[in-house]
Amino acid sequence: MGSEDTARWSATVWVAAFITWTLVGMVGDVLAGHVGLDVLAVVAMVATLAVGEYIASLIVVLMLSGGEALEQYATRRAKRDLTTLLDRSPRxxxxxxxxxxxxxxxxxxxxxxxxxxxxxxxxxxxEIIPxxxxxxxxxxxxxxxxxxxxxxxxxxxxxxxxxxxxxxxxxxxxxxxxxxxxxSQYQQIVALVESAQASRAPVVRLADRFAVPFTAVALVLAGGAWIVSGLPERFAEVLVLATPCPLLIAAPVAFLGGLSRSAKAGVILKGGGVIEQLARVRSAAFDKTGTLTQGRPRLTEVRPASPFDADEFLRLAASAEQYSTHVFADTIRRAATERGLTLRAAEHADEVATLGVSAVIDGREVVVGKPGYVAEVAPETMPITLHGGEAAAYVAVDGRFAGALVLADPARLESAQVVRWLRDHGVENIVMLTGDGPSTAAAIADQVGIDVVRSDLLPAQKVEYAARMVPRPLMMVGDGINDAPVLAAADIGVAMGARGATAAGDAADVVVLVDSLTKVVEAVAIGRHTLRVAMTAIWIGIGLSTALMIIATSGAIPAVAGALIQELVDVATILYSLRALGGPGARTVGLSTRERVAAGETIDAGDPSRTTR
CATH class of the missing domain: 2.70.150.10 (Calcium-transporting ATPase, cytoplasmic transduction domain A)
Structure with a gap:
């Protein structure tokens, strides 16, 4: 008898401590205007203690603590990667x-x-250069x-x-x-990322959306059973079958399955909230260079103005481009080297992100970049005629327009299919946001099927435009350091991380590790499949719990048995949630195997989409 009393009191103290700890967090949530499923859990634990069912109360505590631990793990995983860029900022x-x-x-x-x-x-x-x-x-x-x-x-x-x-x-x-x-460049990027992240609306935990109606139904059933039977034990017997573990566990397990599935496909999703946002995406914005295009431009033509000859013109431009991080700079430098030209070191160099670079080469001031940027030092600069898919880097030397370099960066093979798939699957608004000129941007947009183009944008202007886009959620896809602010500002930022800058990957919610735009579609498809599985698992839990509560109102299920049966409900929802580990594969976009290989994918020998018609 003494041992039984000791066990009863030990269990009571333990459960009471857990209730107190839960109430402290719950009060903070209520003051913040957030009511979750913790209300129902606390009532269930108090009721089981009040009628002396301390074993049932311990089982409820075990279920709740396990669900919270799983959810906290998913949250930590999400936050760890998202803070990398800001943590690196030198102080x-x-x-x-x-x-x-x-x-x-x-x-x-x-x-x-x-x-x-x-x-x-x-x-x-x-050390980091500050x-x-x-x-x-x-x-x-x-x-x-x-x-x-x-x-x-x-x-x-x-x-x-x-x-x-x-x-x-x-x-x-x-x-x-x-x-x-x-x-300085890095601090400007960090400031924009901090501002963009701070402006984002928080994602409400999926299970909490069912909190109020499920709690109301459970309390009505439990209270009704008590009133009809006149037995307070009946109230506890019903509520142990209403503990919210299926709701708390089903979504995190499904989301972790989706995270694993996407990682296997070469796409890193930074948390369960990202999966839910991907599943609901209604607008999409794409950068051009390196995202919709291959990002491997080639120099097609050198157009020097008098009195410059082609080699001297290219040498000066390439020497200045040594100090630029733009994707075209590497192409220009490589073209000069392949022609046997020796590049010169600059006495002074300065780059303005997305606009151009200026440098003093052999005592001569060389400016390379967009026509507006070059026209500031050479007013006679005029845009040249370009054909579809071409772009130009304009050059001024000692305040005079010196000519232009024509480059071509063709659209990715898969870009048109990706845009078509998104439009066919409910993404209503698709736009291109680029720093490139109107003619080049329009040519690529026409090839890939995008109707709305915003060109000549600076990073801050991309953020402003993205903030105004509707309907939401908005997915932004880009690569490179200049895309980091808008990736952070979008509801879902997707970085083409195979070649893109680390800053873009740090600011994004989704990082594509394979140099293929089809992975963006896979990420959306996996998000939708995962959310569908999570929602179905939640409804399975709600349905089973409600049916069992109705049975328990008759007194047919004792409290301890009800708590153990609820564990079986948990197992059922978890097993169903694991379906998120399967789902859509690389064939989602509808490309043939040959097209997918050309787009940069590696085809698994066991992939059922290897057979093409």
Whole structure:
């Protein structure tokens, strides 16, 4: 008898502590205007304790704590990746107090915001460069993957431009600050990402949408059984079958299954909330270069203006483009090298993201970029005639228009099919948001089937346009550092991470690891399948629980038996939720095997879509 009393009191104290802990969190939620399923759980635990069913109350605690642990795991997984970009932002800088004495110079640590133009900074090994600057040391090696996506270290020599966010190599170097932190490239991206993320509406937990009606039904049934029978035990017997474990567990299990399924397909989804947003997407916006196009442009024509010859013109332009991160810059540099031209180091270089780059090469001021940017120093600059899918980089030398370089970046093979699939599956508004010129953007949009085009956009303008797009949710697909702000601002940001900048991947909710746009469609299809499975599992749980509660009103199911039966309901919902591990595959878009291989996919030998008609 003494042992039984000890067990009863131990169970009572344990359950009471769990109830108190749950109530503390619940009060905070209620004050914030959020009512969840915890209300029903607390009432069930109190009722079982009140009628002396302490074993049943312990079973309820076990079910609830297991469901919460699973949900917290999914939440931690989502938050871990989303904060990477903001966590990398440098906060301190080492300013040399005696910069002319390299051997024994002293430093003082200042906040990055306090760095002034002209300050000489000491960058120690493996530290992040805090502001844009020029390398003062004779040479240095840097990891630029956070900005350009290039995984290999890059060597720079004295006078070369280095950007904030770049990681120094194994040797200490000195850098002269060229911009303050608020004007440096990495900090501008971080500021836009922070602002965009802060403006996003939170996603309501899926199960909580059923909280009020399910709680009301359960309390009505339990209260009615008590009133009719006159037995308070009947109230507890009904409520143990109404504990919300099927609702709390079904969705997280299904979403984790969807996360696993998408990862296997080469798509990383950052949390269950992303899956739900993908499933409900109604608008889509695409960047052009590297997203709808192949991102591997080629130089098709060199058009120098008099008195420049083609080789000298290309050499100057390519030398300046050494200091640009734009996708066209690499093409221009490579074309010059293939022609045997020797590139020159700049005495000074400066890039304005998405617009162009200016550099002093052999004492000559060279400006390469969009026509409007070049026209600021060479007013006679006029746009040249381009054919479909072509783009141009305009060049000015010493304040005079020097000519243009024509490049072609064809649309991806799969882009038109992806746009068609989205439109056929309920995505009502599809647009292109690009920094490229109107003629080039319109030509690619026409090829892939997009009717609405917004061109000549800066990163901040993309964010503004995306914020106004309806209907919601909005999915934005892009690649590269300039897309990071709008990826963060969209309801679902999708980064083509196979070649894109790390900053874009950090800001996105979805990262495509395979260089194929078909994976965007797969992500949407997996999201829809996962949400469908989660909703069905929830309704299975609600249906079984409601049926069992109705039976329990007659007194046919004791409290302990009801709690154990509820465990079986949990198992049924979990088993069904695991269906999210299967679902749509690579054949979703409708491409043939040959087309999918050409689009960059690897075809599994067991893939049923290998057979084509």
């Amino acid at each position: 301190l800088a080492h300013v040399l107090t005696r910069p002319d004495d390299a051997g024994s110079a002293e430093t003082r640590d200042v906040a990055v915001a306090d760095v002034r133009v002209g300050d000489i900074l000491l960058i120690r090994p493996s 502001v844009d600057g020029v390398l003062v040391s004779s040479a240095g090696t840097f990891d630029e993957s956070s900005l350009t996506g290039e995984s290999l270290p890059v060597s720079r020599v004295s006078g070369d431009h280095v950007l904030s966010g770049v990681v120094n190599g194994t040797g200490a170097v000195r850098v002269r600050a060229e911009r303050t932190s608020d004007r």
